[in-house]
Amino acid sequence: MFRGYNLWISIGTLVAVTIILFTQFIWANIPEFIPGVSAKLGNIFFNISMSYIVSYIFYVIVAYLPEKQKKAHLRKEIQNSKESILRDFNQVISYMEKSSGVTLNNKQVTEFDIKNMLGKIHPYSAAPVVTWSNGLVVNLTWNDYLLTHIKEITEKVNNIFIFIPFMDATLIASFNKIHKCSFFKVGNTLFTTPMKNKNLSAFGKDFYEYYSLVKSIEQ
Numbered sequence: 001m002f003r004g005y006n007l008w009i010s011i012g013t014l015v016a017v018t019i020i021l022f023t024q025f026i027w028a029n030i031p032e033f034i035p036g037v038s039a040k041l042g043n044i045f046f047n048i049s050m051s052y053i054v055s056y057i058f059y060v061i062v063a064y065l066p067e068k069q070k071k072a073h074l075r076k077e078i079q080n081s082k083e084s085i086l087r088d089f090n091q092v093i094s095y096m097e098k099s100s101g102v103t104l105n106n107k108q109v110t111e112f113d114i115k116n117m118l119g120k121i122h123p124y125s126a127a128p129v130v131t132w133s134n135g136l137v138v139n140l141t142w143n144d145y146l147l148t149h150i151k152e153i154t155e156k157v158n159n160i161f162i163f164i165p166f167m168d169a170t171l172i173a174s175f176n177k178i179h180k181c182s183f184f185k186v187g188n189t190l191f192t193t194p195m196k197n198k199n200l201s202a203f204g205k206d207f208y209e210y211y212s213l214v215k216s217i218e219q
Contacts, residue, residue: 013056016049023049074166081160082171082217085153085178089214092149095128096121099142106215114211115204123195142200147191150184174217183210 023042097103100120104113126139140148157179164172178184183206190203200207 009056009059013053016052016056019045019049020053071166074163078160078163078167078171081156081163085156085160086214086218088149088153088156092146093211095145098128099125109208109211111205111208114208115201118204118207119199119201121200123191123197123200143191143195146187146200150187150191154179154184171217174213178210178213178217181210181213182206 023046093104096117100117102113102117102120104117121142123143124141127142127145129140129145130137131140132138157175160167160175161172183203186203186206
């Protein structure tokens with residue numbers, strides 16, 4: 001139930017309970033060597049222990065339980081944000097597979113597989129994604145779709161960083177790597193300028209890095 005600092009507080013409470021039981025059922029029956037002194041010491045130990053236990057109960061009700069509930073809520077928020085990122089990423093992969101006709105083996109994906117898939121997608125061909133523009137439903141190009149994806153994932157990762165004090169260090173490092181991955185840096189530049197590329201294979205290495213990083217948080 002308790003760890004670290006809370007564990008020592010709990011141990012202190014156990015000691016206090018032990019002292020109370022000892023003073024009430026054992027100490028009281030021990031003959032006094034100095035009349036009146038043993039009784040006074042027993043009362044002192046008893047009162048200190050009772051004060052500690054009352055403080056402990058107050059701490060659990062006022063601090064520990066609310067903090068535990070808060071952390072549980074935040075962990076759920078972190079998990080929801082993580083799952084949202086994974087859903088968005090897996091959707092991109094699904095659309096890429098659909099547009100390229102290449103199906104990835106998720107357990108053994110290599111950089112070559114990624115380049116092969118991207119090599120069959122023209123940056124200005126229509127992605128299987130629609131959006132509203134001037135009251136009309138229009139298809140996004142792959143160029144626009146990937147740029148939108150980068151911006152959305154960047155925003156979601158930034159939102160996750162709000163919860164850093166409550167996150168596992170490994171998970172923080174993984175999200176930080178995603179946030180700084182080369183695909184985002186390159187994409188934010190190249191997807192906003194006209195390209196003469198006939199396919200997306202030039203982004204293969206960068207996207208493979210991104211792919212690997214996302215898969216690392218999926219486990």
